[in-house]
Amino acid sequence: MPASSDTWKAAEEYANFSSTKFNHKLCTKKFNMPLAMSGELVAEPMSKLLFLDKLDSFLGKNALLRSISKSDSFDNCIYSLAHLTCRTQSIKQNMELLEGKDACMTLSAFAVLLLVIYYVRTHCKRYPSGPRALPFIGNLHQIRRSKSIVNFCEQNRKIYGDVFTIEIGGTKRVVVSGYKAMHELLILHADCTSTRSIKAFTKTIQEDSKVNPGLVWAPFPQWKNIRKFAFTELKKEGMGKSIMELQILEEIDQYTSTFIQPNLSKPINMHLTLPQATCNIISQLVFGRRFEYNDEEFNRMMRALNESMGLISQATTLRNIPFISFLMKSVIMREQHLKRDVMIPTIRKYIEEHKKSLDPAAPRDLIDKLLIAANSQHGFSESNAAFVSFHLYAAGSETTATTLRWALLFMCKHPDIKRIVQLEIDEQIGLDHAASYKDHLHMPYTDAVLMETMRISNVVATSLPHYTSADIFIDGKMIPADTEILLNMASVLHDETVFEDPTKFKPERYLTGNIALKKQRTIPFGIGKRACLGESLAKMELFLFFVTLMQKYDVCLPPESAVTTDPVTTLLNMPQSYDILFSPRGYL
Numbered sequence: 001m002p003a004s005s006d007t008w009k010a011a012e013e014y015a016n017f018s019s020t021k022f023n024h025k026l027c028t029k030k031f032n033m034p035l036a037m038s039g040e041l042v043a044e045p046m047s048k049l050l051f052l053d054k055l056d057s058f059l060g061k062n063a064l065l066r067s068i069s070k071s072d073s074f075d076n077c078i079y080s081l082a083h084l085t086c087r088t089q090s091i092k093q094n095m096e097l098l099e100g101k102d103a104c105m106t107l108s109a110f111a112v113l114l115l116v117i118y119y120v121r122t123h124c125k126r127y128p129s130g131p132r133a134l135p136f137i138g139n140l141h142q143i144r145r146s147k148s149i150v151n152f153c154e155q156n157r158k159i160y161g162d163v164f165t166i167e168i169g170g171t172k173r174v175v176v177s178g179y180k181a182m183h184e185l186l187i188l189h190a191d192c193t194s195t196r197s198i199k200a201f202t203k204t205i206q207e208d209s210k211v212n213p214g215l216v217w218a219p220f221p222q223w224k225n226i227r228k229f230a231f232t233e234l235k236k237e238g239m240g241k242s243i244m245e246l247q248i249l250e251e252i253d254q255y256t257s258t259f260i261q262p263n264l265s266k267p268i269n270m271h272l273t274l275p276q277a278t279c280n281i282i283s284q285l286v287f288g289r290r291f292e293y294n295d296e297e298f299n300r301m302m303r304a305l306n307e308s309m310g311l312i313s314q315a316t317t318l319r320n321i322p323f324i325s326f327l328m329k330s331v332i333m334r335e336q337h338l339k340r341d342v343m344i345p346t347i348r349k350y351i352e353e354h355k356k357s358l359d360p361a362a363p364r365d366l367i368d369k370l371l372i373a374a375n376s377q378h379g380f381s382e383s384n385a386a387f388v389s390f391h392l393y394a395a396g397s398e399t400t401a402t403t404l405r406w407a408l409l410f411m412c413k414h415p416d417i418k419r420i421v422q423l424e425i426d427e428q429i430g431l432d433h434a435a436s437y438k439d440h441l442h443m444p445y446t447d448a449v450l451m452e453t454m455r456i457s458n459v460v461a462t463s464l465p466h467y468t469s470a471d472i473f474i475d476g477k478m479i480p481a482d483t484e485i486l487l488n489m490a491s492v493l494h495d496e497t498v499f500e501d502p503t504k505f506k507p508e509r510y511l512t513g514n515i516a517l518k519k520q521r522t523i524p525f526g527i528g529k530r531a532c533l534g535e536s537l538a539k540m541e542l543f544l545f546f547v548t549l550m551q552k553y554d555v556c557l558p559p560e561s562a563v564t565t566d567p568v569t570t571l572l573n574m575p576q577s578y579d580i581l582f583s584p585r586g587y588l
């Protein structure tokens, strides 16, 4: 539709007073304006209000058009108004051609205007640039081609920088990479980025989260109280402190005597059994008790937890593909069943048992404290106590067990490094003493091996989703409010400007050069207000488990094993499932 001469007159008047280049070529292309009008005019600035007033005289003081101008950038506003002027004028002309000013036509014209306004508004929400997305599927095909979201983010970071937008199934998400941008996002703008949204993940979680947000999915104001409470009380219960050591060592003892027969002809797979041990350690804090590995109810809960993580991962992918999202229903129904009929009822049963012997004057564990708070503090409830416990199990057991499995795999792949670790253990602890967490202070090599394991394995590769609660600028780019943020953890953990040969397993990197910088950039637990709540516990568990296993056993892969250190990415970056052989120390 050619622009009317009136529109152009307004635009030229503006251009005559404006210091910005009024890009006729763009207008010509975008609004099909006559070529004769193209060319660039450069002139002096003129106020936005003055220009709008001039356009108003063509548009007849239209309040709706004015409202667009308020919400838009100046340049966009000009284009939008010019566009709308063309449309309005063409509607006018068309209406004049028709006989009579029929109300129906007026309404249609109004509807067209509303549609145009809607289009302008929705398309003018500015996101940082990013890889071109296809209709409906967005960037899913490129993620598939890159083989993982981690590779995809790293490839596009090279093109679009530390802040770029991707689209998955019609939803725009902003990927933030690099320590500087993450620091800006999660620390300097913590108040606007520390919320998670019930929009994240599946509908099941959304629905449950409204009533029982637990801890991980709790939105910002509610989360603050629950997190503070859980963190303080878990610390009092011994999280990350020496009083917790005995319970962890006891669990390791139970695990090794149940599952490890040091027998070179009998490989074992720790994928399903290790989370039982790490889950039991959390149980000690939450319920003040551990469960026997052959306890059927406990096993049912562990199997359900494992399956449910896989289902959430599947549902998250399916949710992103329009038209086939109906397939997600069966996945969700199964996940819902596992949570509502297996995991939460089991936890509720333990809570009921606790209630019977609860002494408000002498709380024994986190559950007692949550029950007392449910009766006395706003924002706490008995039903949410079950979800808080569930979130601690879900967030803390598989992550720690997976990291430990990575550490053992690296030891099998690097027997020279394993020998240095064992030498350090022999020198600092000996063969007969149980390890203590404070030993890590004088075991720099073993400490470096664990740090390198966490760095390279990047277990929670895109962290947990954060949401913006206001428009913010990161690295000079605007991220609109209510946007899901993906944290590209590999951009920090595998940053080659800090870690030379970042994909090589080299623990000695933490013993030379700028060690402080390397430790600061090793952030597998995230940073900021919403960083991992269980970091101190996880570090203690990893050290005690790893050192005890290396102290007692030699490890290797069965000769026929084809396992590599390429990760399998689901919700977590996992090692490939592998069998491992344990033998008594010195046997190999």
Ligand code: HEM
Pocket: 215, 216, 217, 227, 282, 391, 392, 395, 396, 397, 399, 400, 403, 459, 460, 463, 464, 465, 524, 525, 526, 527, 529, 530, 531, 532, 533, 534, 535, 537, 538
């Ligand atoms: C090696 C083991 C672990 C790793 C790598 C890990 C990593 C993470 C990461 C990356 C986050 C998200 C941070 C963010 O949103 O910015 C997180 C959150 C969380 N983690 Fe861990 N974690 C581990 C172990 C644990 C343990 C043992 C516990 C339990 C005591 C735990 C409890 C939590 C909780 C409750 C949250 C949610 C915090 C919140 O939303 O406020 N994690 N973890």
